[in-house]
Amino acid sequence: MRFEHSITVQASPERVWQVYSDVERWPEWTPTIESVERLDEGRIHVGAKTRIRQPKLPVAVWEVTEVKEGEYFEWVSKAPGIKTTGGHRVASTPEGTVATATIVQEGPLGWIFGRLYAGLTRRYIATEAERLKAISERA
Template structure:
């Protein structure tokens, strides 16, 4: 199951990327994240791991699987029967910077989890991109 939300932000791609990729500060600007704990040091890179607590969801450890500096990072979290991939893209356009958040749930239980949590997932990624917009445009 796939969920996606995009928003156009009137800020530079560099500014949007700086906020979007600074995962440790997410709890400061989005109510969808209670706490973030980096499990390694330094900037995000493939293999980096982060523990995230979100309201109404189990605590999850996310591992960066792909990084295109300044443009995109992807990370995955696994639990028995499900693999969740989160994508975070920043794209410059003539209208502004587009920030896109995606969640993809796969595996034998991915469809079930996706179906049960569809409304919550849609609200969370919409809230995250809208709050990103508010902060980046300040």
């Protein structure tokens, strides 16, 4: 299962990246995240781990697997039978900065979990995009 949502933000790519990549502060600007606990310190980097609590979802530990500073980071959360990959991309366009979130669920239970939580997943990534836009444009 794959979910994706993009939004155009009227703020610099640097500003959008600053907000998007500061995962510890996500609970301050989006209601889809109850709490974030970094399990290491510093900017996000390959190997960094973060524990996230979200309404209506199990607590998950996410490990960063790829970072291109200022443009993209990807992280993975694993549970028995399912691997979830989250991507966060920032791209400059003539219309503004486009922020894109992706969620990919794989594994024997990935399809089932994806189907059961499809509506919630779509709502969460759309809400996160709208809130990212609002907080990025405010500064």
